[in-house]
Amino acid sequence: MTDIxxxxxxxxxxxxxxxxxxxxxxxxxxxxxxxxxxLALMVLLPFLWLVQxxxxxxDEIFSDAVLFTPTLxxxxxxWQGNFAGSFLNSLAVSSLSTGLSLLxxxxxxxxxxxxxxxxxxxxxxxxxxxxxxxPIAFTIPFFLAYRVLGLQDTVxxxxxxxxxxxxxxxxxxxxxxxxxIPESLEEAAWIxxxxxxxxxxxxxxxxxxxxxxxxxxxxxxxxxSDFFYALILTRTNxxxxxxxxxNFLQYEGWEWGKIAASGTLVMLPVLIFTLxxxxxxxxxxxxxxxxx
Amino acid sequence: xxxxxxxxxxxRRAYLTGLVPALVVLAVITVVPTLFLAGASLTPxxxxxxxxxxxxxxxxxxYAELLHDPxxxxxxxxxxxxxxxxxxxxxxxGLGLALLLNVRSSFxxxxxxxxxxxxxxxxxxxxLIWKIIYTPDVSPLHRFLDFVGLPADxxxxxxxxxxxxxxxxxxxxxxxxxxxxxxxTLQMIPNEPLEAAKIDGANHWQTFRYIIFAYIRPALIVSGxxxxxxxxxxxPLIYVLTDGGPGSATEVxxxxxxxxxxxxxxxxxxxxxxxxxxxxxxxxxWAAGRLGWNGDEGE
Numbered sequence: 001m002t003d004i005x006x007x008x009x010x011x012x013x014x015x016x017x018x019x020x021x022x023x024x025x026x027x028x029x030x031x032x033x034x035x036x037x038x039l040a041l042m043v044l045l046p047f048l049w050l051v052q053x054x055x056x057x058x059d060e061i062f063s064d065a066v067l068f069t070p071t072l073x074x075x076x077x078x079w080q081g082n083f084a085g086s087f088l089n090s091l092a093v094s095s096l097s098t099g100l101s102l103l104x105x106x107x108x109x110x111x112x113x114x115x116x117x118x119x120x121x122x123x124x125x126x127x128x129x130x131x132x133x134x135p136i137a138f139t140i141p142f143f144l145a146y147r148v149l150g151l152q153d154t155v156x157x158x159x160x161x162x163x164x165x166x167x168x169x170x171x172x173x174x175x176x177x178x179x180x181i182p183e184s185l186e187e188a189a190w191i192x193x194x195x196x197x198x199x200x201x202x203x204x205x206x207x208x209x210x211x212x213x214x215x216x217x218x219x220x221x222x223x224x225s226d227f228f229y230a231l232i233l234t235r236t237n238x239x240x241x242x243x244x245x246x247n248f249l250q251y252e253g254w255e256w257g258k259i260a261a262s263g264t265l266v267m268l269p270v271l272i273f274t275l276x277x278x279x280x281x282x283x284x285x286x287x288x289x290x291x292x
Numbered sequence: 293x294x295x296x297x298x299x300x301x302x303x304r305r306a307y308l309t310g311l312v313p314a315l316v317v318l319a320v321i322t323v324v325p326t327l328f329l330a331g332a333s334l335t336p337x338x339x340x341x342x343x344x345x346x347x348x349x350x351x352x353x354x355y356a357e358l359l360h361d362p363x364x365x366x367x368x369x370x371x372x373x374x375x376x377x378x379x380x381x382x383x384x385x386g387l388g389l390a391l392l393l394n395v396r397s398s399f400x401x402x403x404x405x406x407x408x409x410x411x412x413x414x415x416x417x418x419x420l421i422w423k424i425i426y427t428p429d430v431s432p433l434h435r436f437l438d439f440v441g442l443p444a445d446x447x448x449x450x451x452x453x454x455x456x457x458x459x460x461x462x463x464x465x466x467x468x469x470x471x472x473x474x475x476x477t478l479q480m481i482p483n484e485p486l487e488a489a490k491i492d493g494a495n496h497w498q499t500f501r502y503i504i505f506a507y508i509r510p511a512l513i514v515s516g517x518x519x520x521x522x523x524x525x526x527x528p529l530i531y532v533l534t535d536g537g538p539g540s541a542t543e544v545x546x547x548x549x550x551x552x553x554x555x556x557x558x559x560x561x562x563x564x565x566x567x568x569x570x571x572x573x574x575x576x577x578w579a580a581g582r583l584g585w586n587g588d589e590g591e
Contacts, residue, residue, distance in 0.1 A: 036393065036400065036403055037403070039392075040406045043406070043407060043409075043410065043464070044409065046421045046422065046424075046464065049424065049432050050421050061430065104314040104317055107309075107310035108311050108314030108315065110310060111307045111310040111311040112311070114307070115307045115311075127318065129577065130318065132521060132574065132577045133322070133570060133573065134524055134566070134569050134570060134573055135525060135527075136549045136553070136566050136569065137325070137329055137566045138321075138322070138326075140563055140566060141332070142325060143554075144328075145325075145328075160321065163321055164322055167314065167317065167318050167321075168318070171314065190299075195302075195306060196302075196307065197306055197310070221412070227414070227527070228527050231531075242416040242417075246416065246531070246532060249423065256429075256430050260420075263420040263421070266416070267413050270412055270413065270414055271412065271413075274408075274412045
């Protein structure tokens with residue numbers, strides 16, 4: 001294992017000097033920490049600015065004062081307006097889409113892991129490619145179909161189109177988790193007289209529970225964060241929180257405190273959930289990952 | 293065991309029951325719409341003429357028109373500029389930070405998490421954050437510029453800076469992705485070649501150029517391709533910050549398709565643009581697959 005001093009020695013390039021004077025080595029180390037901390041603060045500044053704006057009293061939004069008495073007034077105003085409704089819509093659509101995707105996707109992922117049928121690789125690849133398609137390609141057909149089917153501006157309609165990305169997320173993530181569970185456990189259950197799905201339910205699924213939870217969280221986050229589909233497929237009835245933010249911007253563009261509060265509320269669940277699934281994060285973003 | 297089915301046969305049946313519903317639903321919500329899109333792109337379908345959905349009399353009319361539509365051709369140029377700009381910036385910033393953060397200590401591990409925040413924020417919140425930054429009244433950036441005596445107009449209202457302003461916001465959101473991918477690769481570099489280089493008297497730059505770079509090159513290419521593919525889908529930032537403007541200074545292809553479909557209701561024409569985008573994205577995905585992105589890890 002390389003320890004920190006090795007790396008700094010390697011970084012500073014003049015190893016002999018750094019070795020001779022421990023103080024210099026120490027200074028490089030402190031400097032590096034300070035530099036990284038300052039960079040982190042700079043990167044976070046835009047984000048922190050939004051949060052502090054949401055806590056400012058209405059008459060202090062444009063003031064230069066660094067210190068102010070934080071207030072939850074903006075949040076209260078939001079909650080009494082229409083925002084609460086769109087927040088609940090977001091919750092409903094995201095939960096519904098996550099639930100449906102897990103219901104269909106988890107068994108499919110299990111079969112794709114365990115059953116080595118011909119064409120399996122091709123099916124798996126097709127499922128993955130659906131995720132690469134630009135949303136506009138799905139939006140036009142869905143928009144036209146929903147006009148006819150009466151699914152426009154409904155929670156169900158939005159939950160269904162979110163499955164275009166959620167299903168492939170579930171199938172891809174769960175395959176990795178199922179692959180890590182030894183088949184011999186299921187075989188033992190089969191010998192004891194369990195059918196395939198009974199063994200899956202009693203043996204495999206409990207063992208994959210942490211992976212299942214992480215997958216559910218990812219589906220929820222992706223659905224929650226969607227803006228494009230919701231913008232086009234909802235109007236008032238099923239409007240989600242991200243669309244409500246944009247409406248604020250367009251029609252109440254001077255109420256910056258309220259707007260900032262709505263943004264903070266929308267990102268809060270995502271930040272909390274992300275902390276929960278930190279471990280699976282890299283994997284989740286690359287869906288398949290790099291060849292090693 | 294009742295029945296005449298052998299264990300193998302009943303197992304296969306059980307597997308089919310698990311797999312088929314998901315595949316059918318996925319086909320209905322992805323393959324059918326794509327086929328519909330391809331079909332619609334061959335018709336003059338629009339809000340004023342919904343019956344023309346079956347009018348295939350001049351199937352290539354939309355594509356022929358695209359070739360002579362200056363707004364579409366302009367959107368391609370915008371798209372290429374935006375993609376090149378964002379991918380380059382994200383790779384540069386991501387690589388720099390990854391090299392800086394590649395230290396095993398609890399402080400650096402903790403701070404890595406902080407750098408990931410922009411990437412996990414909902415895109416609409418990122419757009420809102422940058423709308424605030426580019427609105428002089430409430431912007432910390434403009435306050436700072438005023439303070440140092442360099443007052444500036446909003447960067448999103450000028451045609452010459454709007455695209456760059458969007459690219460900067462997009463980079464802020466997505467540099468953590470390239471950073472993460474590169475960091476993960478950096479941590480897999482074995483010690484021996486680095487030691488050997490040191491013994492051979494390689495200087496700092498040579499070690500980076502010939503050893504570290506060789507190891508992270510695949511990660512650079514793949515994360516660059518990932519970001520390139522995603523850059524074709526950029527929407528919330530443009531919608532909130534510039535609405536494609538000023539003029540058409542930030543109207544990229546995806547945005548133009550959106551405008552044609554949902555502002556003008558020229559669905560047939562918009563479908564043709566979407567098919568062009570789809571083709572581009574799939575070509576790049578295929579290239580990404582060939583270059584080492586493991587599409588079938590479950591094997």
